[in-house]
Amino acid sequence: MRGALAVPIRCTTTSALIVQNGAPTRPERVDTIDGIFLEGRKRHLQPFDVHIEFIGATSPIAVRLSGSFLMFDTDDETKPGQIVNVRAELSADVKVKTAK
Numbered sequence: 001m002r003g004a005l006a007v008p009i010r011c012t013t014t015s016a017l018i019v020q021n022g023a024p025t026r027p028e029r030v031d032t033i034d035g036i037f038l039e040g041r042k043r044h045l046q047p048f049d050v051h052i053e054f055i056g057a058t059s060p061i062a063v064r065l066s067g068s069f070l071m072f073d074t075d076d077e078t079k080p081g082q083i084v085n086v087r088a089e090l091s092a093d094v095k096v097k098t099a100k
Contacts, residue, residue, distance in 0.1 A: 029072050029081060036069070036086075045069035045086065059094040
């Protein structure tokens with residue numbers, strides 16, 4: 001999986017990002033490129049209630065991701081999303097943007 005996540009995070013030993021989109025009465029698709037795509041772009045995991053932990057002060061850092069996503073089939077927009085639980089630990093290269 002390749003991708004980019006632009007998040008303002010200080011270079012500390014551990015930082016966290018929490019995404020909570022409330023409890024939907026019906027899993028609803030949001031027109032966004034945020035999330036995780038699987039099987040090319042066939043399945044879209046849209047963040048619902050997710051905790052992301054960034055561990056390390058120098059590149060590469062460890063990224064721990066856990067929580068619930070809404071999974072949609074991008075080939076059939078009429079199908080409702082399913083809530084799926086995801087847990088992963090990834091390694092990420094960090095690019096530091098310097099002020100000019």
